[in-house]
Every structure is written in structure tokens, then in C-alpha cells.
Amino acid sequence: xxxxxxxxxxxxxxxxxxxxxxxxxxxxxxxxxxxxxxxxxxxxxxxxxxxxxxxxxxxxxxxxxxxxxxxxxxxxxxxxxxxxxxxxxxxxxxxxxxxxxxxxxxxxxxxxxxxxxxxxxxxxxxxxxxxxxxxxxxxxxxxxxxxxxxxxxxxxxxxxxxxxxxxxxxxxxxxxxxxxxxxxxxxxxxxxxxxxxxxxxxxxxxxxxxxxxxxxxxxxxxxxxxxxxxxxxxxxxxxxxxxxxxxxxxxxxxxxxxxxxxxxxxxxxxxxxxxxxxxxxxxxxxxxxxxxxxxxxxxxxxxxxxx
Amino acid sequence: xxxxxxxxxxxxxxxxxxxxxxxxxxxxxxxxxxxxxxxxxxxxxxxxxxxxxxxxxxxxxxxxxxxxxxxxxxxxxxxxxxxxxxxxxxxxxxxxxxxxxxxxxxxxxxxxxxxxxxxxxxxxxxxxxxxxxxxxxxxxxxxxxxxxxxxxxxxxxxxxxxxxxxxxxxxxxxxxxxxxxxxxxxxxxxxxxxxxxxxxxxxxxxxxxxxxxxxxxxxxxxxxxxx
Ligand SMILES: Nc1ncnc2c1ncn2[C@@H]1O[C@H](COP(=O)(O)OP(=O)(O)O)[C@@H](O)[C@H]1O
Ligand SMILES: [Mg+2]
Numbered sequence: 001x002x003x004x005x006x007x008x009x010x011x012x013x014x015x016x017x018x019x020x021x022x023x024x025x026x027x028x029x030x031x032x033x034x035x036x037x038x039x040x041x042x043x044x045x046x047x048x049x050x051x052x053x054x055x056x057x058x059x060x061x062x063x064x065x066x067x068x069x070x071x072x073x074x075x076x077x078x079x080x081x082x083x084x085x086x087x088x089x090x091x092x093x094x095x096x097x098x099x100x101x102x103x104x105x106x107x108x109x110x111x112x113x114x115x116x117x118x119x120x121x122x123x124x125x126x127x128x129x130x131x132x133x134x135x136x137x138x139x140x141x142x143x144x145x146x147x148x149x150x151x152x153x154x155x156x157x158x159x160x161x162x163x164x165x166x167x168x169x170x171x172x173x174x175x176x177x178x179x180x181x182x183x184x185x186x187x188x189x190x191x192x193x194x195x196x197x198x199x200x201x202x203x204x205x206x207x208x209x210x211x212x213x214x215x216x217x218x219x220x221x222x223x224x225x226x227x228x229x230x231x232x233x234x235x236x237x238x239x240x241x242x243x244x245x246x247x248x249x250x251x252x253x254x255x256x257x258x259x260x261x262x263x264x265x266x267x268x269x270x271x272x273x274x275x276x277x278x279x280x281x282x283x284x285x286x287x288x289x290x291x292x293x294x295x296x297x298x299x300x301x302x303x304x305x306x307x
Numbered sequence: 308x309x310x311x312x313x314x315x316x317x318x319x320x321x322x323x324x325x326x327x328x329x330x331x332x333x334x335x336x337x338x339x340x341x342x343x344x345x346x347x348x349x350x351x352x353x354x355x356x357x358x359x360x361x362x363x364x365x366x367x368x369x370x371x372x373x374x375x376x377x378x379x380x381x382x383x384x385x386x387x388x389x390x391x392x393x394x395x396x397x398x399x400x401x402x403x404x405x406x407x408x409x410x411x412x413x414x415x416x417x418x419x420x421x422x423x424x425x426x427x428x429x430x431x432x433x434x435x436x437x438x439x440x441x442x443x444x445x446x447x448x449x450x451x452x453x454x455x456x457x458x459x460x461x462x463x464x465x466x467x468x469x470x471x472x473x474x475x476x477x478x479x480x481x482x483x484x485x486x487x488x489x490x491x492x493x494x495x496x497x498x499x500x501x502x503x504x505x506x507x508x509x510x511x512x513x514x515x516x517x518x519x520x521x522x523x524x525x526x527x528x529x530x531x532x533x534x
Contacts, residue, residue: 169407173396180394183356184408185382185453 004136009259010252015144017251018151022206023228024235024243025158026199032238033175033195036085037093039100041203041228042221043107048073048204049211049220050111053120062125066208073204074197081196086189108218119215147209154202155244162240171195175238230286234293236300245301250286257285308367309334309488310355310457315364317354324350325361326512332457337489339499339520341532342509348492349391351509352461356388357381369456383410387455391462393446397435401426404434404445405452412454419448422478440471447478458482460491464498472498496528508532
């Protein structure tokens with residue numbers, strides 16, 4: 001094992017973490033502010049990826065596609081919120097899970113109907129093709145570094161939005177006392193639509209960026225959704241800070257675990273078995289980590305003070 | 308009339324709490340809403356703000372019927388609520404509490420800070436770390452920042468130390484002197500009556516007596532307000 005390889009894996013872990021953060025930020029915001037469990041968040045990720053792939057292939061520009069992913073996912077989020085989600089806020093979590101699960105099916109079938117069952121492919125834009133040399137000599141794709149940078153920028157933007165703007169104040173006020181913020185003249189329903197659309201846009205943005213690394217296909221959102229739920233449970237439901245830390249933890253631990261566990265095991269068992277056992281153990285690692293964190297901090301790393 | 312409440316009834320689920328409340332506040336007037344615990348003062352206020360929309364009767368603000376208007380519309384039409392229990396946003400700073408829902412008008416952050424210098428001193432502190440009296444000042448300042456035509460205060464001095472109560476009453480007197488219309492609920496008659504132009508008494512969810520403070524005899528006090 002070389003240092004260069006470890007560094008490369010660490011960066012891969014960060015890149016996965018950043019993606020998970022984009023998903024988890026919306027999910028945790030929607031749960032924290034509206035008390036809504038949104039299983040269809042993965043569908044919005046898929047919508048973003050398809051919008052980017054379709055628009056990029058029609059216009060020849062990844063960048064226009066990226067803007068489209070943001071816009072389409074936000075629009076899909078706003079429409080879904082207006083038509084379905086706002087009827088769910090006062091319902092219990094089981095109703096929310098059932099209804100948003102139905103939305104997954106509708107989104108999946110709708111996408112299949114529009115684009116067919118074959119995956120789409122999205123090329124990395126020319127500006128971000130190629131690789132840079134890491135210290136230690138290994139080459140690392142520029143595009144993945146760009147994803148990390150974009151994620152960091154979004155995290156900063158969200159921090160400023162929630163922490164410094166009036167919209168952010170109202171969101172936080174709504175988290176602690178939604179009736180009161182309404183009684184002061186803030187239209188909480190519109191605020192909720194905005195928050196939902198914002199979360200959707202972030203998910204769509206993540207989908208578009210990952211779309212250039214993997215194929216764009218129906219069902220691509222659900223595996224990410226599951227990881228994003230692990231992230232927000234670890235981070236503390238409702239906390240953006242927790243989502244950031246949780247996402248980076250899950251991304252790095254998952255990636256490094258898959259890389260290191262087989263190597264560590266190889267010291268004790270024959271290499272062929274080490275790969276097998278190590279791989280299996282690595283895929284459980286984040287769940288073990290979640291269990292350990294919850295054992296010490298039952299409400300996650302940054303549990304919100306209320307609720 | 309600025310506020311005109313006529314024969315409203317309201318319920319919590321199946322249990323009815325208001326059975327006909329009439330009350331009015333004229334422009335620039337301070338009206339005391341009185342009655343023993345559980346008689347329906349808070350429910351009346353919640354009904355006016357459409358937090359518990361009345362199921363019968365009508366509420367008009369400057370001639371506009373509030374029926375069916377969500378509470379944020381009622382607030383925008385000019386009602387500033389200082390609710391029972393203060394309900395500051397604990398996870399926001401003092402400054403953020405004041406500006407989050409502010410609307411432009413004569414009341415600005417500077418004026419609120421002059422009215423309650425304590426809030427200026429504590430502007431960067433989280434509301435949850437304030438004392439009860441400071442939270443009360445914050446709740447009043449927050450309502451003023453929405454530039455209401457009518458300020459509604461529900462038990463604004465409840466549970467506060469005498470010095471702080473005096474500060475709150477001084478602020479209320481100042482607001483009245485400036486011509487703000489006020490609907491106020493409070494238990495301490497000695498402080499409430501000098502401020503009030505008129506009193507309305509509730510009993511078991513009904514308005515049973517109205518009149519100027521001077522007409523509120525010891526007899527009436529004993530009958531409707533005594534414990
Ligand atoms: N959230 C509630 N649910 C059910 N009943 C309530 C609720 N709040 C108040 N009540 C009832 O409504 C009546 C009026 O209460 P309230 O308006 O709070 O009185 P006041 O403010 O004059 O003390 C009381 O009988 C009280 O028990
Ligand atoms: Mg009360």
C-alpha cells in the first residue's frame with residue numbers, strides 16, 4: 001500500500017461524502033423544518049441526472065445541462081410539494097412514508113416512459129477532463145476534485161443562507177415554533193415550498209454531477225437515499241452541520257473500509273478469502289459505525305435542541 | 308372601530324371554549340380584556356388572530372372581515388401578537404428574533420433598542436439564554452417590528468420580578484401615549500386599570516361586562532375577577 005493510493009482513496013471518500021451531503025442536506029432540512037420523511041428525495045436526484053443528460057445531449061453543453069438539473073429538480077420539487085407533500089405535514093410518519101414511496105414509483109415509471117429503460121450517458125465536460133498529479137505521484141481525475149470543490153461551495157452557501165439571511169432565520173424560527181412565525185406574518189406554506197424546492201435542487205445537482213461518473217438510469221437514487229438516511233441519523237436529524245459531518249464520515253469510512261479491510265485481513269488469512277470477507281465486512285462498516293455513534297449519542301452528533 | 312369582534316364562538320376540538328364574545332378597540336384606544344383563569348381570554352385572542360378560527364361570529368379589522376384569512380394575513384393586516392408564554396424563538400439570536408418577521412414602518416430596530424436598551428445589550432445572544440423579563444421585552448419588540456396597527460399583549464407581566472414588571476408597564480404606557488391601539492390581558496389590576504380606556508370582562512367564554520375602569524366597582528371586581 002502506497003501513500004499515493006491511500007490519498008487517492010481518501011479523496012474518493014471525500015467525493016462520495018460531498019455527494020451524500022448534497023442529498024442529506026435537503027433531506028435533513030425537510031425533516032427538521034417540516035417534520036416530513038421524504039422517501040422520494042432519491043427520485044429528485046434521478047430527475048436532476050436525467051435532466052442534465054437530456055439537456056446536455058440536446059445542447060452539447062454539460063454546463064447548460066447542470067443548470068437544467070438544478071431547475072428541473074427544483075421545479076419537480078415545488079410541484080410535488082404543492083400537489084402532494086403539503087397534505088402530508090400534519091399526517092403521521094407512516095402516511096408520509098407510504099405517500100412518498102408512491103411518488104418514487106410514479107417518478108420511476110414516468111422517467112421510464114419518457115426516456116425508456118436504457119441508461120443514458122453523460123460526458124465529463126472538456127474543461128474538467130484529465131487528471132492532476134497528487135503528491136506521491138498518482139494521477140487523480142480533475143472532475144472528482146471539481147465535485148469536492150462544488151460540494152464545499154454548496155455547503156458554504158447553505159451555511160450563509162441558513163445562518164445569515166432572513167429566509168434562513170425564518171426557516172430556523174419555523175423549526176422551533178411554526179405557529180408563532182405565522183402569527184407574525186410569515187407565510188409558512190410558501191416558506192415550506194421554497195425549502196422543499198431548495199432541497200430538491202440540491203439533490204438534482206448531486207444527481208447530475210454523479211451522472212457523469214456513472215450511468216444515468218431509473219432507480220439510481222434509491223441506494224444514495226439509503227446512505228443519505230444513514231448520514232442524517234448519524235449527524236442528528238434536522239442539523240445541516242450534522243449532515244455535513246455525517247456525510248464526510250460515511251463517505252470516507254465506507255471508501256477507506258473497502259480499501260483497507262481486505263488488506264488488513266490479508267495479514268491473517270489467504271488473500272483470496274481476505275478480499276471476500278473484507279469486502280463483505282466493509283459494506284457493513286458504516287452501519288456498525290452508525291450503531292456505535294447512536295449508542296453514545298442516541299440522537300446523533302448534532303441533535304437539534306428541540307423536538 | 309379598528310377591531311370589531313362580534314359574537315364569536317370557538318372550540319378546541321369538540322369542547323367549546325367561547326360562547327359569544329363581543330369586544331371592540333377604537334383607534335388609539337387601550338382595552339383591557341379581563342376575567343379569571345380559564346374564562347377564555349387567550350382563546351379570544353387566538354380567535355382574533357385566526358390561530359383558532361372562530362366557528363361563528365365575526366372579527367373585523369379596520370372594516371376588513373378576517374374570516375377565512377390565514378393567520379399570516381391577519382398579521383399583515385396589522386395585528387401584532389405578544390402571545391401568552393412569550394414564545395421567542397429560542398434558537399435565534401435577539402437580533403434575529405427582531406428582524407426575522409419585521410415589516411417596514413415607523414418601528415425600526417433602533418427604536419426598539421431605545422424602548423428596551425437591554426435588547427441592544429444582548430443583541431447577539433440566543434433568545435433561550437435570556438431571563439424571563441428579557442424574553443418578554445423581546446416578544447414585545449418582535450411584535451412592534453412588524454409595525455402593527457393593533458398590539459395584543461397576553462399576560463405580558465406574568466411571573467416577572469417587580470422591577471421588570473415596572474419596565475414592561477412603562478413601555479406599554481409609552482406605546483399608548485404614542486397612539487398605538489392596544490388590547491391587553493393582565494392579572495394585576497393596579498397596573499392594568501390606569502392604562503386602560505375600557506375594560507371587557509369574560510366569564511365562561513362570554514363577554515359579560517364592558518365599561519370604563521372607573522365603573523369597575525369593588526363589587527364587580529369581586530364577582531368577576533376575585534379568586
Ligand atoms: N389547547 C386547549 N385544548 C383544549 N381546551 C383548552 C385549550 N386551551 C384552553 N382550553 C380551555 O378553554 C378555556 C379557556 O381557556 P383560555 O382561553 O386559555 O383562558 P384564559 O386565557 O382566560 O385563562 C378553558 O376552559 C381551557 O381549559
Ligand atoms: Mg390565558
